[in-house]
Amino acid sequence: MRLPTVWHLTKKEILSTFRDRRALISNVVIPLLLMPVVMLGLPRVLGGIFESEAVSLTPVAVEGAEFLPEAMTGLLELSLIELRPVDNVESAVRDGDVSTGLVVPEGFDAQLESGEAPSLTIHTLAGNMQSELATGKLNAAIGMYRQQLVTGAITAAGLDASVLEPLRIVTMDASTEQQRSSGMFGWMIPFFIAMWALMGGQMTAIDATAGEKERGTMESLLVSPVSRFEVVIGKWLATMLFGLMASIAAISGYLIGGAIMDRVSATAEESAADSFSMVMGGSLTISPQVLIELFLSAVLLTAFISALLIAISMFARSFKEAQSYIGPLSIVLVIPAVAMQFRDFFDLGVVQYLIPILNAIIVMYDTVRGDSNLAGLAVTWISLAVFTVVLLLFAYRNFKREDVIFRT
């Protein structure tokens, strides 16, 4: 294999992809902008919604409002709940007039007075975020009133209110600062790296293989004295560079977003939006060691994904056919990434570090959380390198097959 020839082939693919404005936008601009928007903007928007729900007046449909004790009505108003009398609470909630409702039975206040323990019925919409927030607010207000009643009854019986709490539970967070700052959605970082390695590389891979066949340039390339192995390696390198570029753009976007977030948090009081952003992993600070581990894992994962892209798209007759083959690959990336949410529940031992893609996502997730271990990283990196070589040899073998090359 002649390295200058390989680099010459790679350079042409780089030049060709760089001149494709769509490729530049999807490989650099979108990952650079999307990461801050998804990791920071979305949490802030959602956090803002939660915050606004907490401080604004929440309408609640009510039947039998006249049977509510005055003290309870006052407490509900104090909790920023606006009672809206309706004829039928269930239909009012179902029709979307309000997101939650309360049915007060006839004589509720009298029953309470006589100690009969009457029931209140709350109508809610399952799976509706706004309804869940409103119901939570209503439940909290009713719970406060109930607490007042219980405390009053205990005191009236000559007992101290502390009997209601014979023991206390104190929960301490044992996680490290890195684990806390990676948030519940720290799995999104390896997911985005893997996803952009795939999306960034696929255009180059398809253009350099199925695209060459479709255009009719493959035959002219193969009648030149370049070896087919050099062609495979040249195209794989170019694919890898663009996959890596998109991944780096995505991580850069994330770090830039994190830096902006830190600055905003330093100057503002912690709000619901800030704490929600923290949960999303938006305030993660990446140390040099974490960055190096992440980078190496990303490089090897991209090498593997690029080899897979070249091997697959070489079979296709056309650009469109290659896209239809590669489409399902994103599912292969999504499954292990989403499984990282349940990382605490599974540990497959050394096997998890041997399976390509899964292993990279696991070690990158662990790295982000500060839980990486050298043995796991080493096995992952070796596994990815070995599988990449196997895929490249497979691609080379296919590249020599007449039925593959002339499959147009």
Added chain:
Amino acid sequence: MISVNGLTKRFGKVTAADDISFEVAAGEVFGLLGPNGAGKTTTLRILATLIEPTAGTASVAGLDIRRESAAVRRSIGVVNGGMGLYDRLTGREILHYFGRLYDLSRERIDARIVELDKLLDLGETLSRKAGGFSTGMKQKIVIARAVLHDPPVIFFDEATSGLDVVARRAVIDFVRNYPSEERAVIYSTHVMSEVEELCDRIAIIDDGALIAEGTAASLAERTGADNLEGAFFRLVRSGAAA
């Protein structure tokens, strides 16, 4: 310059080339004439070392196609009608890209581009991206690319397919003017007039087999036809009847 002996290629049960043999001398333009699907492209792909023959052998520029495939590829240029270009590269960039694959120096490539510009009138194709080329402009760069390294053997495979009358004439004029004493050309087509105008000798291929070989006049004389077209149909029909 080119020697083909019993070349056979089977794709499963289909025999695309069946025991084909012929010789092409230096300075000769040799025509491969046959209907679409006759086996012309398969024969040329074998000679270009793109596919391996099932049986038989051949040498191109004195090099064995099986044992010295890389050297064979260095000695040939291939022009075909379906050969595309890289849309986002200019004509000059395309020529430099391929020139480097043939280990030509940057200076040598530039010198060849000047020579080929005179011969093919490359003009603005050198500075414009290929995506905006007309079919005629494309074919000029395809030809320039094929002969950039000044190969001793050139294959034209349906090179005028899809071209307008002006572009087609440019290709024909190039073939007529370009060969020299040291160069051999195989010109494959199904267009009789092109073969009559360009080729010193002709091989008629039908259904994978070479059914006749000779000059246009000798083929007409042998079949009792008035011209090459008449000879071609008589030969193909007699081949089918046999």
